[in-house]
Amino acid sequence: MIDSGNTAWMISATGLVLLMTLPALGLFYGGLVQAKNILSVLVQCFAVACLASLLWFAVGYSLAFSGTGPWLGDTHAVLLAHIGRAAPHPGLAIPESVFVMFEMTFAVITPALIVGAYVERIRFGAVLLISGLWLLLVYVPVCHWVWGGGWLAARGTIDFAGGIVVHVTAGVSALVVAAMLGPRQDFPHGIRPPHAPWMVMVGASLLWVGWFGFNAGSALSAGADAGMAMLVTHLSAATATIVWMAIEWVRFGKPSLVGAVTGTIAGLAAITPAAGVVGPLAAVILGAVAGGLCFAAVVLVKRAMQVDDALDVLGVHGVGGALGTLLLPFLAMIGTGGVPSALGMTGQFTAQLIGVVSVALWSAVVTFAITKLAALTVGLRIDPEGETTGLDFAAHGETGYHVMR
Amino acid sequence: MKLIIAIIQPHRLDPVREALTNIGIQGMTVSEVRGYGRQKGHTEIYRGAEYRIAFLPKLKLEIAVPSARTEDVVATITQATRTGRIGDGKIFVLDLQQSLRVRTGETGDDAL
Numbered sequence: 033m034i035d036s037g038n039t040a041w042m043i044s045a046t047g048l049v050l051l052m053t054l055p056a057l058g059l060f061y062g063g064l065v066q067a068k069n070i071l072s073v074l075v076q077c078f079a080v081a082c083l084a085s086l087l088w089f090a091v092g093y094s095l096a097f098s099g100t101g102p103w104l105g106d107t108h109a110v111l112l113a114h115i116g117r118a119a120p121h122p123g124l125a126i127p128e129s130v131f132v133m134f135e136m137t138f139a140v141i142t143p144a145l146i147v148g149a150y151v152e153r154i155r156f157g158a159v160l161l162i163s164g165l166w167l168l169l170v171y172v173p174v175c176h177w178v179w180g181g182g183w184l185a186a187r188g189t190i191d192f193a194g195g196i197v198v199h200v201t202a203g204v205s206a207l208v209v210a211a212m213l214g215p216r217q218d219f220p221h222g223i224r225p226p227h228a229p230w231m232v233m234v235g236a237s238l239l240w241v242g243w244f245g246f247n248a249g250s251a252l253s254a255g256a257d258a259g260m261a262m263l264v265t266h267l268s269a270a271t272a273t274i275v276w277m278a279i280e281w282v283r284f285g286k287p288s289l290v291g292a293v294t295g296t297i298a299g300l301a302a303i304t305p306a307a308g309v310v311g312p313l314a315a316v317i318l319g320a321v322a323g324g325l326c327f328a329a330v331v332l333v334k335r336a337m338q339v340d341d342a343l344d345v346l347g348v349h350g351v352g353g354a355l356g357t358l359l360l361p362f363l364a365m366i367g368t369g370g371v372p373s374a375l376g377m378t379g380q381f382t383a384q385l386i387g388v389v390s391v392a393l394w395s396a397v398v399t400f401a402i403t404k405l406a407a408l409t410v411g412l413r414i415d416p417e418g419e420t421t422g423l424d425f426a427a428h429g430e431t432g433y434h435v436m437r
Numbered sequence: 438m439k440l441i442i443a444i445i446q447p448h449r450l451d452p453v454r455e456a457l458t459n460i461g462i463q464g465m466t467v468s469e470v471r472g473y474g475r476q477k478g479h480t481e482i483y484r485g486a487e488y489r490i491a492f493l494p495k496l497k498l499e500i501a502v503p504s505a506r507t508e509d510v511v512a513t514i515t516q517a518t519r520t521g522r523i524g525d526g527k528i529f530v531l532d533l534q535q536s537l538r539v540r541t542g543e544t545g546d547d548a549l
Contacts, residue, residue, distance in 0.1 A: 225481050225488040284482050294484055331485040344484060 048245025060235025068422025195305025203350015272299025311369025
């Protein structure tokens with residue numbers, strides 16, 4: 033039975049989640065690169081969004097959400113066949129069309145998150161090939177395992193809005209692609225700073241608002257769970273922002289804008305898996321831990337591992353998502369408003385750990401194979417001259433900023 | 438005639454313009470430029486990583502004056518831009534062979 037209130041919220045939430053990719057993620061990433069690469073980042077996000085949408089229509093939705101096998105769905109809904117105008121999604125009070133579309137926006141943003149790893153040096157053909165294969169071979173199976181009634185769902189793993197399905201998959205895969213692609217010219221000491229920190233802030237702010245659709249929409253209904261998800265999402269983001277700024281202030285003497293909004297995204301990624309089971313106090317605690325841990329992770333990847341995950345997809349998204357996933361069994365017990373697990377704290381933690389580790393391994397192995405394939409076919413890197421010129425002109429024939437009249 | 442080129446801190450532009458107007462200098466050309474001298478750039482920190490900014494933003498003023506006014510103008514610019522800290526900038530004075538006002542065709546000191 034389709035309910036108009038639930039449907040109205042889920043249509044709105046779907047719009048908010050698409051906003052997170054177009055343009056929020058584009059601006060968030062675009063401001064962080066050099067001026068000569070701004071358009072390449074925007075076109076990468078835009079093209080990945082459209083490609084993922086078509087693949088979701090063609091086979092992705094069916095393999096993720098039709099059928100309840102442990103590993104993969106079935107082909108019943110290939111090309112969105114058998115999806116009627118009036119039918120509700122099984123078990124929900126919203127039309128199947130809305131559920132398909134809501135989940136499509138998740139399939140859109142997840143491969144787009146990986147853009148942050150390979151900016152300023154990748155070939156556009158490699159972007160499309162890697163993103164398309166990655167959606168089908170990493171995102172779709174993991175989505176089925178966790179949300180489509182697969183083996184992790186059966187195991188009791190909780191991932192409310194995508195700590196595992198979105199952030200661990202994208203974060204781990206980002207590191208693999210970045211390592212195989214190699215660092216940008218002049219990494220690490222000659223890298224140019226972000227060309228437009230204000231744009232990073234605009235992108236992060238739009239992501240923050242869009243995240244209300246992402247997390248509160250993941251209640252799949254307009255009710256108490258959606259409301260609490262929105263509240264805890266906001267609190268975690270605000271706390272992580274303050275913590276990141278405080279760390280910079282103490283360590284470097286000045287709190288920066290780019291640092292503040294990076295903390296915001298860390299807090300948002302961390303609360304994502306937990307938004308359905310924690311209350312406000314737990315959200316503040318999670319945000320505080322996320323701000324500190326993700327700061328350390330970003331520094332670790334760049335300095336210690338020497339991998340040019342250019343825009344810190346692993347350090348911010350991967351670590352944030354994994355953190356919330358692993359802490360949620362304990363955070364659910366803190367304060368009021370939480371939903372303690374029926375498996376108990378240790379039982380639930382085991383289920384969470386299995387989820388994070390297995391998905392991280394799957395993401396790493398499959399992404400390695402996909403990237404290898406791309407290297408052997410279309411090639412991964414733009415030539416050095418193109419990298420110096422900038423991808424905007426070298427790959428797309430455009431220039432971001434014409435300053436002379 | 439002399440061409441005075443002054444590389445200054447961007448935030449000193451208004452004081453310079455005011456001081457030169459007060460001594461009767463009627464025009465200048467300003468460009469946004471980047472460079473370094475003894476100041477040797479600075480570092481900026483983003484997400485915990487240090488970035489070396491070798492070329493700092495400066496303004497370049499170009500002012501053409503009758504030879505007799507040169508010392509006056511140089512002294513005025515110096516006074517208006519000096520903070521005493523490293524990075525205050527430099528002033529160069531060049532001989533100027535010819536000048537011409539496009540609208541009227543006047544040349545030499547009359548065109549300044």
